[in-house]
Amino acid sequence: MDLAPSRPEADTRRRILDAAQGLFVRHGLDATSLRMITAHASANIAAAHYHFGSKDALIEAVFRRGLARLNEMRLTELERLERAAGGSPLKPRQVLEAFFGTALILAADRDQGGFDFMRLLGRTMSDPNQFIRTFLAAEYQEVVDRFKSALFAALPEVPREEIIWRLHFMLGAMSYALAGTDALRLAAGLAGEDDPRAIAPRLMSFLLGGLRAPLPGKSAEVSISDTPTSSVGANRRIDKPPRQTARASGSKTVARGNPPAPGHRSSK
Amino acid sequence: MDLAPSRPEADTRRRILDAAQGLFVRHGLDATSLRMITAHASANIAAAHYHFGSKDALIEAVFRRGLARLNEMRLTELERLERAAGGSPLKPRQVLEAFFGTALILAADRDQGGFDFMRLLGRTMSDPNQFIRTFLAAEYQEVVDRFKSALFAALPEVPREEIIWRLHFMLGAMSYALAGTDALRLAAGLAGEDDPRAIAPRLMSFLLGGLRAPLPGKSAEVSISDTPTSSVGANRRIDKPPRQTARASGSKTVARGNPPAPGHRSSK
DNA sequence: CCAGTATTCAAACACCCGTTTGAATTGAGC
DNA sequence: GCTCAATTCAAACGGGTGTTTGAATACTGG
Numbered sequence: 001m002d003l004a005p006s007r008p009e010a011d012t013r014r015r016i017l018d019a020a021q022g023l024f025v026r027h028g029l030d031a032t033s034l035r036m037i038t039a040h041a042s043a044n045i046a047a048a049h050y051h052f053g054s055k056d057a058l059i060e061a062v063f064r065r066g067l068a069r070l071n072e073m074r075l076t077e078l079e080r081l082e083r084a085a086g087g088s089p090l091k092p093r094q095v096l097e098a099f100f101g102t103a104l105i106l107a108a109d110r111d112q113g114g115f116d117f118m119r120l121l122g123r124t125m126s127d128p129n130q131f132i133r134t135f136l137a138a139e140y141q142e143v144v145d146r147f148k149s150a151l152f153a154a155l156p157e158v159p160r161e162e163i164i165w166r167l168h169f170m171l172g173a174m175s176y177a178l179a180g181t182d183a184l185r186l187a188a189g190l191a192g193e194d195d196p197r198a199i200a201p202r203l204m205s206f207l208l209g210g211l212r213a214p215l216p217g218k219s220a221e222v223s224i225s226d227t228p229t230s231s232v233g234a235n236r237r238i239d240k241p242p243r244q245t246a247r248a249s250g251s252k253t254v255a256r257g258n259p260p261a262p263g264h265r266s267s268k
Numbered sequence: 269m270d271l272a273p274s275r276p277e278a279d280t281r282r283r284i285l286d287a288a289q290g291l292f293v294r295h296g297l298d299a300t301s302l303r304m305i306t307a308h309a310s311a312n313i314a315a316a317h318y319h320f321g322s323k324d325a326l327i328e329a330v331f332r333r334g335l336a337r338l339n340e341m342r343l344t345e346l347e348r349l350e351r352a353a354g355g356s357p358l359k360p361r362q363v364l365e366a367f368f369g370t371a372l373i374l375a376a377d378r379d380q381g382g383f384d385f386m387r388l389l390g391r392t393m394s395d396p397n398q399f400i401r402t403f404l405a406a407e408y409q410e411v412v413d414r415f416k417s418a419l420f421a422a423l424p425e426v427p428r429e430e431i432i433w434r435l436h437f438m439l440g441a442m443s444y445a446l447a448g449t450d451a452l453r454l455a456a457g458l459a460g461e462d463d464p465r466a467i468a469p470r471l472m473s474f475l476l477g478g479l480r481a482p483l484p485g486k487s488a489e490v491s492i493s494d495t496p497t498s499s500v501g502a503n504r505r506i507d508k509p510p511r512q513t514a515r516a517s518g519s520k521t522v523a524r525g526n527p528p529a530p531g532h533r534s535s536k
Numbered sequence: 537c538c539a540g541t542a543t544t545c546a547a548a549c550a551c552c553c554g555t556t557t558g559a560a561t562t563g564a565g566c
Numbered sequence: 567g568c569t570c571a572a573t574t575c576a577a578a579c580g581g582g583t584g585t586t587t588g589a590a591t592a593c594t595g596g
Binding site: 025026027028030031122123124125126127128129132133136137140141144148161162164165166167168169170171172173174175176177179181182183184185186187190191199201202203204205206207208209210211212213214215216217 | 293294295296298299390391392393394395396397400401404405408409412416429430432433434435436437438439440441442443444445447449450451452453454455458459467469470471472473474475476477478479480481482483484485
């Protein structure tokens with residue numbers, strides 16, 4: 001339309017959004033200050049408040065922009081498949097492709113920020129901040145309802161409660177894989193460690209396997225809580241292991257003003 | 269080398285650790301201040317520095333205490349199973365029980381703080397803070413190596429790279445389930461929504477199903493919707509959704525022309 | 537009992553945060 | 567050219583942060 005490709009005022013707004021997204025995923029929401037963001041965006045601090053109103057509103061704007069794209073892709077794909085199926089229910093794999101496959105496609109888009117956003121989203125999924133949680137839930141609701149229904153129809157013989165649990169688990173697996181933190185250095189050195197295109201086929205077959213796993217036995221034979229005479233509970237209670245004092249012992253024999261190990265802290 | 273267990277001064281230390289753990293899981297590491305912690309623990313701010321040296325060192329201490337318990341349980345159980353098997357490799361299910369089952373048992377312990385700690389751990393697994401990440405990796409290394417080896421032995425025919433990926437996915441599913449945030453309000457209203465004893469059997473069969481899923485097709489490494497040959501229904505298979513380039517020229521992603529009109533909220 | 541260390545405490549320090557202000561700058565329409 | 571609104575800017579405000587200080591207290595060994 002009449003929107004010139006480079007409107008200067010709109011540019012500041014977009015630069016701030018981009019900088020915020022990149023810094024949020026690298027340092028976390030709390031640890032990223034508006035001053036860091038505006039410095040990265042070559043903008044003034046007050047400009048951020050002028051365009052967004054507050055830091056929380058800026059966070060909202062970042063997620064709204066990313067989720068609009070993601071959710072539109074998901075719903076478009078789901079509707080396309082349902083239209084092609086013509087009334088008959090989809091296969092479980094198709095539902096997963098529409099939900100998780102599109103997310104992974106978006107995560108592979110490094111240029112337009114899809115990569116950063118999906119990592120950010122993956123990490124934020126387990127953020128305790130109430131304001132974020134309610135916002136995410138609201139922004140997601142339509143998509144979640146649509147895909148829940150599609151999965152119910154695809155697996156009519158599975159109890160709905162069980163399907164919801166498994167959707168929950170699948171979400172966790174994807175979020176963690178996308179977040180790409182690998183806190184345990186598990187995949188360190190693996191090829192394509194943080195490349196969503198390498199992860200996608202592996203994740204999809206893992207998710208399908210989990211979704212179609214046999215239901216947990218009602219008699220709880222599978223359950224760990226009552227493995228015969230409690231495998232782990234054999235020693236009944238966990239004794240406190242001897243306090244590992246190798247590194248922390250300094251903190252109790254302190255004289256005044258003793259910093260245990262001054263060489264800590266960074267990344268904030 | 270240690271102080272007697274019931275010395276009153278040691279009590280302050282424990283009270284601070286407990287309060288910190290509870291507040292960390294409710295508000296996050298960054299959003300929890302030392303003043304909040306010491307107020308909850310009925311202690312002085314300086315006492316926290318006296319006993320731990322810094323906030324980062326306090327965070328370390330919280331995780332060290334919890335991980336010592338968790339990792340000891342895991343290793344004990346793994347060794348018990350390996351001893352019982354007498355040289356022959358364990359079954360995949362047994363390895364998962366020793367790793368994830370023990371975590372879920374610990375998470376069910378509400379009295380001694382196991383519940384809070386496992387939720388905290390689940391959320392921290394995707395924390396971007398570098399200091400936390402390296403600390404967790406170091407603290408976990410022995411356990412990770414042991415369980416990786418056990419899984420390799422249990423699944424000799426599966427490529428090791430694939431096993432590592434699936435271990436990664438399983439960790440994500442468990443972390444997210446334990447974190448118990450449910451950002452999407454997926455399981456809202458479900459029975460035992462945040463009770464690890466209700467989650468355990470369901471999670472275990474999901475994980476086993478994912479771990480034993482058929483390997484992803486080797487041929488196409490890039491494609492998301494792979495399965496070039498083995499599609500279940502030959503009729504309508506999922507094509508690659510059209511590359512979403514509409515956004516580049518799209519001017520409707522975010523409603524432009526937002527007047528400043530702040531009206532924000534603060535909920536922190 | 538006293539000596540001396542281990543622990544607590546209130547107060548202050550320097551710094552960074554999100555937010556606000558009011559003036560300067562820009563750019564389009566008459 | 568001028569007007570007027572939209573946008574940017576440097577500077578400041580109040581408040582919360584982690585950390586430090588030095589004195590007061592609690593406790594243990596002799």
